[in-house]
Amino acid sequence: MIILYIFSSMSIIQDPDYQYRYKNYTFKGKKEDENIILLLRRHWLIFVFKFIPTIIALIFVFLIGYTLRGGFGEILQADFNDKFIGLIEVFLYILIWIGAFVTWVNYYLDVWIVTDKRIVNIEQIALFSRHVSELEHSKIQDITSEIQGILPTLFRYGYVYIQTAGERQRFAFKQVPNPVRTRNIVMKLQKKAVLREKKKEGAILRGKV
Amino acid sequence: MSINIIFIAYWIILFLVFVMAGIIVYHLLAYSLNKKITFWTVAIFLGVLLVLVVISLMLIFSVNLNDYIIYF
Numbered sequence: 001m002i003i004l005y006i007f008s009s010m011s012i013i014q015d016p017d018y019q020y021r022y023k024n025y026t027f028k029g030k031k032e033d034e035n036i037i038l039l040l041r042r043h044w045l046i047f048v049f050k051f052i053p054t055i056i057a058l059i060f061v062f063l064i065g066y067t068l069r070g071g072f073g074e075i076l077q078a079d080f081n082d083k084f085i086g087l088i089e090v091f092l093y094i095l096i097w098i099g100a101f102v103t104w105v106n107y108y109l110d111v112w113i114v115t116d117k118r119i120v121n122i123e124q125i126a127l128f129s130r131h132v133s134e135l136e137h138s139k140i141q142d143i144t145s146e147i148q149g150i151l152p153t154l155f156r157y158g159y160v161y162i163q164t165a166g167e168r169q170r171f172a173f174k175q176v177p178n179p180v181r182t183r184n185i186v187m188k189l190q191k192k193a194v195l196r197e198k199k200k201e202g203a204i205l206r207g208k209v
Numbered sequence: 210m211s212i213n214i215i216f217i218a219y220w221i222i223l224f225l226v227f228v229m230a231g232i233i234v235y236h237l238l239a240y241s242l243n244k245k246i247t248f249w250t251v252a253i254f255l256g257v258l259l260v261l262v263v264i265s266l267m268l269i270f271s272v273n274l275n276d277y278i279i280y281f
Contacts, residue, residue: 039242
C-alpha cells in the first residue's frame with residue numbers, strides 16, 4: 001500500500017506545459033483551433049480494482065489445470081488427457097484475455113476532455129453504451145471538487161462536479177486524479193471565457209461590432 | 210454420419226471469440242484518442258490472442274477426441 005501511495009504521489013507531478021502534453025491526442029469533433037488542456041480518465045487504482053476479478057480468474061484457471069494434471073499429488077488427479085486439459089485451459093485463457101480487454105476498453109474510452117473552448121464528457125458505460133456530452137466554459141456556474149474516503153484521500157482522486165446554467169444540472173468528472181487541480185484549471189478557464197463574453201457584449205453595446 | 214461435439218463447440222467458440230475481438234478492435238480504432246497508444250494496444254491484444262489461438266489449434270488437432278463423437 002505504501003509503495004502504491006509513493007507511486008501515486010510521483011504520478012501527480014504538476015505539469016506547467018500541459019498544452020504540449022496532449023499534442024498527439026485528438027477526439028471526434030475537435031475543432032482545428034482547439035487545444036486540449038486536460039485529458040482525464042478515472043484514477044488507475046479504479047482500473048486495478050476492476051481488474052482484480054480477471055487476476056483471480058487467471059489464478060483459478062491455472063490452479064485447476066495444475067491440479068487436474070496431478071500437480072498436487074495423484075489424489076486430485078483427474079482421469080483426463082493432459083492435452084485435453086490444456087485445450088480447455090487455453091480456451092479459458094482466451095476468454096479471460098477478451099474479458100480483460102473489455103475492462104480496459106471501458107476504462108480507456110471513459111474520458112473527460114477539457115479544452116480551451118469547452119468540456120467534453122465521454123462516458124463508456126459498457127461496450128455498446130456510450131454517452132457523449134459537452135459544455136462551454138461560459139455556461140459554468142460553479143465547480144465543486146470532492147474527495148471522500150480513505151483510499152481517495154491517500155491516492156488523491158475524487159469527483160469534480162460542475163454546475164451549469166443549462167438543462168443538464170450537473171456535469172461530473174468521476175474518480176479523476178487530483179480533483180482540486182482540475183477544479184482550479186476549469187475555474188480559470190471559466191473566468192477567461194466569461195471575461196471574453198463580457199468584452200464581446202461591451203463591444204456590441206458600444207456599437208463597435 | 211458422425212459429429213464430434215468438442216470439435217464443433219471449439220469452432221463455434223473460436224468464431225465468437227473472433228467476433229468479440231473484432232468488436233474490441235473496432236471500439237479502440239473508432240474512438241481512438243492517440244494513434245500511437247491505439248496501435249500498440251491493438252497490437253498487444255491481437256498478438257497475445259493469436260498466440261493463444263495457435264496453441265489451441267495445435268492442441269485440438271493433437272488431442273484424441275474419439276470419446277466425444279456422436280454417431281447417427
